[in-house]
Amino acid sequence: MLNSVRRALAIAGGASALLLAGQVEGAAQDFEWQGVVDRGDAVTVRGVNGRIIAREARGGRVTVEATKTARRDDPSSVDIQVIEDAGGVLICAVYPSRRNRDPNRCARGRDYEMNVNDNDVRVDFVVEVPSGVELEAMTVNGDVEARGLTADVKAVTVNGGIEVESEGVVSATTVNGSIEARMGTAPSERLKFHTVNGGIRLVLPRGTNADVDIETVNGHIDTDFPLTIRGRWGPRSASGEIGSGGPEIELQTVNGSIELVRG
Secondary structure (H helix, E strand, O other): HHHHHHHHHHHHHOOOOOOOOEEOOOOOOOOOOOOOOOOOEEEEEEEOEEEEEEEEHHHHEEEEEEEOOOOOOHHHHHHEEEEEOOOOEEEEEEEEOOOOOOOOOOOOHHEOOOOOOOOOOOOEOOOOOOOOOEHHHHOOOOEEEEEEEEEEEEEEEEEEOEEEEEOEEEEEEOOOEEEEEEEOOOHHHHHHHHHHOOEEEEEOOOOOOOOEEEOEEOOOOOOOOOOEEEEEOOHHHEEEOOOOOOOEEEEEEEEEEOEEEOO
């Protein structure tokens, strides 16, 4: 991993322990990082304004490209920070901090802090993920798209749609946008697929055993799987078991239909 840090620092032209303001020479709004992440570890990308697109890497290296654009503010005011740790690699778009407020910081979990302070810079990420490496893609204003991946994927946005396809286990949440998800591995723990304004289409592998809790307000429910009802059943809500039952899969929306498809 040390070599990848050195390469990233060389691109950024910096010498700090963390990679800040990584720009490709001659294009201040662009960033590129390459490195190795072990199988079973994760590539985590955290943005605010901008989409995240992920696809399978042709080789064994992770590649992350970011393009920064803006109408009003300076794209170079937003740094791209890379942190390599025991869980894999974490990459964040870091906006300038405001005085007298908690500083913005790239971190995992509750230690993450980010406020754009009306900065209109948009950062679009393109990520190439090798076989066996997990992906966590999180943004606020932008779509998340991941196709052809082989390990688990977690996709989160607020204002944007989600399209995820992986041989692993998938989870997805948004508020304003639809969710289309296909997973190749049956879940071993609870999964959530939540939105407010948008439909949900979930493709599960044949032979899946799970408990499902499905609910919509303005929409309908379709399922390819026979359900053993263990609670409610109706055109807008259902609770039951697929196969012999198992981990819970929760699918909820307000304005949209829900479709459960057997892959």
